[in-house]
Amino acid sequence: MGDIAKSVLGGAWTLIVGWILPTGLNLAVCFLTVAPTLRHTAPVAHLWPRTGAGTTLLLLCASLLLGLVLSALQTPLYRILEGYSLWPSWAYERGCVRQRAAKQRLADRIALLRLERRARTAAPLAAADTESLARLRADPRLAATAGRDRRRTAAQRALLGERLSRYPADDDQIAPTLLGNAIRRLEEYGYDRFRLDTQVLWNELTGTAPEQIRRQAELSRTNADFFVALLYGHAALAAVALAALAAPDPPVAVLLGTAAALVLLLPVWYRCAVNATDEWAAAVRALVNTGRKPLAEALGVVLPHRLADERRMWRLLSTLHRRPYHERAAALDAYRVTLPGTDQPNGPPTG
Structure with missing residues (x-):
């Protein structure tokens, strides 16, 4: 029961700190600077709470819901910043x-x-x-x-x-952006060193790695998530502030100042997200270095002593999981664990 509770709390921590907290900060800025202008417009006036407690509850609920939505959309959000999506x-x-x-x-x-x-x-x-x-x-x-x-x-x-x-x-x-390269270096680490394609075998690797290393890998990207969520929230809030200029009698100086400040902070949060990937990369490196042996055992193969043989084994395994079966995959027989009662035991090549 204690392990289940720690797992749930650990997952909640990454969600709260990585996505809900920055969403709440962005909404707080919106409530202080932009909302006073929009709350008197017809669509918003009907939904705006009448009391301070209601406003606080609205802020909390909106932070939670929008944070969950951003967390669900994190893959496409990251891919835009990495340069993979929506780029000509x-x-x-x-x-x-x-x-x-x-x-x-x-x-x-x-x-x-x-x-x-x-x-x-x-x-x-x-x-x-x-x-x-x-x-x-x-x-x-x-x-x-x-x-x-x-x-x-x-x-x-x-x-x-x-x-x-x-x-x-x-x-x-190489990717077209700094963040794309910072993330790509941790994605290619296993393949570059050992020919272990962590993108293909990620679930197997995290499922068999030591618990502490696995938790580090999960928690290490929280800081990057925080700054990515903050960046997207600032961009959306700047657009809302500029759109609020169309409201009747808007405070032009406040709205323009808010939009300008938010836009100026965008490159700051982007750089922070890039720097935050250092811990993420270190955790993935530790995951690959320490998780290869239990992963090999779980997949029914013996980790070879020679690095060249190990690279060949992981390349064969990665290809087997990534592509349809081909007869070349039979070369994995040389690395498979000996089964009790077999006449011809298998093992990694020693020559």
Whole structure:
């Protein structure tokens, strides 16, 4: 009974903090700035409570209902911000080109700092490193940032690596937005390292992983959900504030100031959502690293000792779950657990 209660409370926490709380904050701003103008219009006047307690109850109920709706719509809401939905093909392609170039610039800045440090403190650089250092120093794109980067402290330089880590390792996985890349890097982690497609085997992976790791993976995206919900609420509230200008005798300064402040905060919440994915990515990394063995046991296979064999096994398993059966999937027999009473036991290849 205690485990059930903890599970329910944990799920409620992600829903309340991730979606209902930011919805309530947005509605509170709406009640303070926009609602006084709209409450005297005919459609709203009939529904507006007559007492302060009724207004509070309306705020709570609206926060709960709209928070539940946003939670149900979280996948399409995220996909818009990631650049996968409602983006024209030309905008998507241009965004991918821009993000790929930004990733390369970050990688070049970090490589330049590393090579310069090695040139100062270590033995003479190899010919290939010397050539790379000369190329990076001559790159006009790095000229504007090289001086500032050299003056950075060790902690500030580490932040460059943190920004680079928010991109997927494979350039073919680049998305057109910062948030899309920050989420894509955690989605591709298992496949890049072990050929374990976590998008296909997510339910199996979370169902067999250690409880603490699984809970961390569930709770870690709450902060990102909070800022995404706040961002969409601000955008909707800014539109409502501008629409309220059509009401009779509106307070123009208040409505325009509210809309302007909300619009200015949109990029702030977007950046916060991107930064919040760091904890989410760390939790997914831990889930993959520690959950592979129990997942393999649950799927009836033996985790090979050699990394190359393990990558081949996960690729076969991911393909088996993602596509219709093909005879090539029979190669999984080499990794399956020995069954009692069989004449020819199976096991992972050892050669």
